Amino acid sequence: MFAAIRFLRRLYTCLFNPPVAPKSGHVLRFGILGAANIAPQALILCAKSHPQVLIAAVAARDVKKAEAFAKKHEIPIVHKTYDDLIADPTIDCIYNPLPNGLHYEWTIKALLAGKHVLLEKPSVSNATEAASLFRHPVLGKPNAPVLLEAFHYRFHPAWRLFLTLFDPKDVQEVRIANRLAAGVFPLDDIRWNYSLSGGTLMDFGTYAVSAMRGVFASEPIAVREAGYRPMPDGFDKKCDQAAYATYEFDNGGIAKIEVDLQARGGYWFPWLTSKWPSLSGMLPTLWVELREKKEGVEGGLEKWTKKKLISHAYLAPAIYNRIDIITTTELRDPKADGKVVSKEEKKEYLKAYKWPGGAEGGKKKLVGEEWWSTYRYQLEAFVDKVKGREGSGAWVDGEDSVRQMEVIDKTYEKMGLPLRPTSASLA
Structure with missing residues (x-):
């Protein structure tokens, strides 16, 4: 309560x-x-x-x-x-x-x-x-x-906290989903006017591209693939109603983004509900998967860990935010071709609405309130x-x-x- x-x-x-x-x-x-x-x-x-x-x-x-x-x-x-x-x-x-x-x-x-x-x-x-x-x-x-x-x-403590939880060089895969239910914006909104530089990638998509670049702390070396859902007949066909892309980075990692300002479907009985506005995934979410690491040897068994981080509502953390840290630990037998002997999963949850203790790094007082x-x-x-x-x-x-x-x-x-x-x- x-x-x-x-x-x-x-x-x-x-x-x-x-x-x-x-x-x-x-x-x-x-x-x-x-x-x-x-x-x-x-x-x-x-x-x-x-x-x-x-x-x-x-x-x-x-x-x-x-x-x-x-x-x-x-x-x-x-x-x-x-x-x-x-x-x-x-x-x-x-x-x-x-x-x-x-x-x-x-x-x-x-x-x-x-x-x-x-x-x-x-x-x-x-x-x-x-x-x-x-x-x-x-x-x-x-x-x-x-x-x-x-x-x-990028100015909120929740984003700053998220970036401290991993080293960009260890990032293996990033997924970002920004969705908004169909009907929030009319189809004749200026967001889809090419002459005014419209398109979903130029709106919701800019956040996904920015966050992806921030996680890798570098620029993609290639756009591996990209697609879009066009505007319906009668509207500006030079604008993307939804956009999807996969990027490659020089550390071998990849990033996938999905951005949609007219999300529909996702319910049971798709023959009936496929055109209904989608309420699924309404909180912009970012997933980061890190490469597994060998942490040492315990009792002759190799200890390997792999982490996944999830930032919920990363674009609106003042309303709600949560960072999930999921760590999977495996003990493997090197004498049996790395056979997994035991496996354990640990989950941690973090939130940040203001700078911890009113300061960052404990050196200077930073201004901020929980409701900011x-x-x-x-x-x-x-x-x-x-x-x-x-x-x-x-x-x-x-x-x-x-x-x-x-x-x-x-x-x-x-x-x-x-x-x-x-x-x-x-x-």
Whole structure:
């Protein structure tokens, strides 16, 4: 009962009612490009609990929509255009959650105006845009603005804990499944508009690619195979409704990803239920299998261990997270061609909602609360970077974002789909 109450309290605080922090010191004033549905959870709610962040302005192509959005979220300034918002001298930072195909153009404009940019993933449409954006001369100047691709899950203590549990060179196989039930997004959603750089790989899939790269701490040397389920007739056939891919890494390991924003079926009587929205596997899950290791000899028998790790809900660990560590130990007889004499399986379960003991490594105090979302941890890191503070050390640097888009491009090429279109604003 206590665990259920704690869960509900954390859920309510995280998603609906974070405490409001009094503003102090030099407060960073954010402007939001567009009245995007992701903005309240990804930034506006987070800003309420941050003492040095204020959501000061918003702009949208439809001014009335921007005004309604501002009224609902108590944003004091509404600009008529994106250009006006970026030119506002009172704005320090820009949050860019625009459709993928508009990321490059408006992020470049914001950076050239001296604004720090929190940029929704995927950062841009393709690797050409990524190289141009993240290697832009403006980012190499003294006191350059901060640019961050918002892979929010990477800032949460649960992800950081997961990565400490293995050595990337020992990873043999990774599987990642990100599924969302059919019907959550309509088929005419901008997520499947090719001209705006849509496709499931460019949405749910970016997380899977990012997590896979993070587990191996390297880039795939090849896309072994890739496939997709096309959009139905009458919709954009250049976009993938679901995507599947297998990658090879230089340590001999492989990774398999499955991403689906219109998952159906999985029930009994498939002749009847195959088109029903699927509620199976709704928590994004990541499996990591490590190579077996010889641990020594006991009583003339060789001791071998093999580990499997499972990260449940790795993208939303504030709501719920659990890491399973499954260790299989075998004693083998070397005199009988390695015959297994005994076998034992041990299971451990870990959770992390905040930094252990309020610190990482016991050396410095890190800020965080059990109810903080991945977005709230990300905002903390972004503000720390802008203000030149050390912070938690979690970050997504520019070269990481370039390599991310290179992998996505190679996956689309393997699928036989065109790369997402390059912005006309690219010089």
